[in-house]
Amino acid sequence: MKRIETYKEDFIGYLNEKINIKEPANLYKPIHYILQIGGKRLRPVLTLMTCEIFNGQVKEAYDAALAIEIFHNFTLVHDDIMDSAPIRRGFETVHKKWNINTGILSGDAMLIIAYQCFENYESVIYQKLLKLFSKTALEVCEGQQLDVDFESRNDVTIEEYLQMITYKTSVLVAAAMKMGAIIANVNNDDNEAEKIYEFGLNLGIAFQLQDDYLDTFGDEALFGKQIGRDISENKKTFLFLKAIEVCEIKDKEKLMALYKSTANNELKIKEATQIFKKNNIPEITIQEIESYTNKAYEILDKLSISDEKKTMLKNFGNSLIKRTI
Numbered sequence: 001m002k003r004i005e006t007y008k009e010d011f012i013g014y015l016n017e018k019i020n021i022k023e024p025a026n027l028y029k030p031i032h033y034i035l036q037i038g039g040k041r042l043r044p045v046l047t048l049m050t051c052e053i054f055n056g057q058v059k060e061a062y063d064a065a066l067a068i069e070i071f072h073n074f075t076l077v078h079d080d081i082m083d084s085a086p087i088r089r090g091f092e093t094v095h096k097k098w099n100i101n102t103g104i105l106s107g108d109a110m111l112i113i114a115y116q117c118f119e120n121y122e123s124v125i126y127q128k129l130l131k132l133f134s135k136t137a138l139e140v141c142e143g144q145q146l147d148v149d150f151e152s153r154n155d156v157t158i159e160e161y162l163q164m165i166t167y168k169t170s171v172l173v174a175a176a177m178k179m180g181a182i183i184a185n186v187n188n189d190d191n192e193a194e195k196i197y198e199f200g201l202n203l204g205i206a207f208q209l210q211d212d213y214l215d216t217f218g219d220e221a222l223f224g225k226q227i228g229r230d231i232s233e234n235k236k237t238f239l240f241l242k243a244i245e246v247c248e249i250k251d252k253e254k255l256m257a258l259y260k261s262t263a264n265n266e267l268k269i270k271e272a273t274q275i276f277k278k279n280n281i282p283e284i285t286i287q288e289i290e291s292y293t294n295k296a297y298e299i300l301d302k303l304s305i306s307d308e309k310k311t312m313l314k315n316f317g318n319s320l321i322k323r324t325i
Contacts (some may be wrong), residue, residue, distance in 0.1 A: 081104065114133075142167050178193050216231065228273070
């Protein structure tokens with residue numbers, strides 16, 4: 001088995017080979033830009049790793065991994081427009097560097113390019129991958145709409161929030177892993193592809209909860225995004241919802257008032273963060289992250305793979321929940 005960094009390096013080499021700037025340049029330059037400004041490459045690495053874990057040929061998974069990475073970045077381009085976000089990975093967002101129309105059109109092109117990546121697979125594999133990809137892409141859109149809806153609601157529950165992040169973030173992580181299993185032609189009889197999907201689903205929830213935590217308590221220089229952006233935009237994240245659930249009435253009323261405010265300033269972020277700290281929300285969030293990570297690890301025991309491969313997946317999960325970016 002390869003090391004994680006080797007999967008990442010090999011994938012970036014393939015991405016650089018396939019994604020070129022061509023005419024019209026104003027359509028393709030933004031695509032090249034967003035795909036070159038970094039990122040963890042979590043999802044494509046999981047596709048490649050899963051393919052090899054199930055004894056498939058890693059090179060055969062490159063196109064599926066590329067589709068996943070292009071689609072993920074397409075969602076970021078459009079999300080940044082919807083959120084009016086100025087920074088992504090420490091760089092200007094596409095719509096700020098160019099303009100909103102360019103961001104929309106280049107994002108649309110990325111979605112089409114992602115679908116084209118599957119055209120190199122033979123018919124049976126192609127149909128399985130495309131069916132999973134289309135289902136996942138629609139779920140991501142549903143998750144994004146729920147996220148938007150929650151901004152104007154004051155009755156969002158933690159259960160609803162977890163459903164939203166499952167669709168918006170987690171299903172793509174799960175699909176990335178299942179695609180690797182599909183390409184490796186895992187035996188459908190023992191349902192290994194579905195088990196690895198469930199592993200990815202729980203890992204993806206833990207990953208998003210960690211993202212929520214870092215948005216408020218991370219280091220902006222390392223995180224690559226504005227700290228406190230979720231608070232500024234009145235996002236009903238796990239931190240906010242748990243605080244509303246556990247804090248005393250005075251803090252609850254103050255937090256509700258802050259999240260009704262249209263002010264976008266440092267004082268608002270500071271006051272909300274203080275309420276979170278006072279009510280042990282950072283510690284509670286970390287416990288929730290660990291809970292979903294452990295659920296993922298429990299699924300590993302059910303997989304028909306070697307202990308060495310299970311350890312590799314577990315170590316990868318550990319690296320995600322301890323990350324600072």
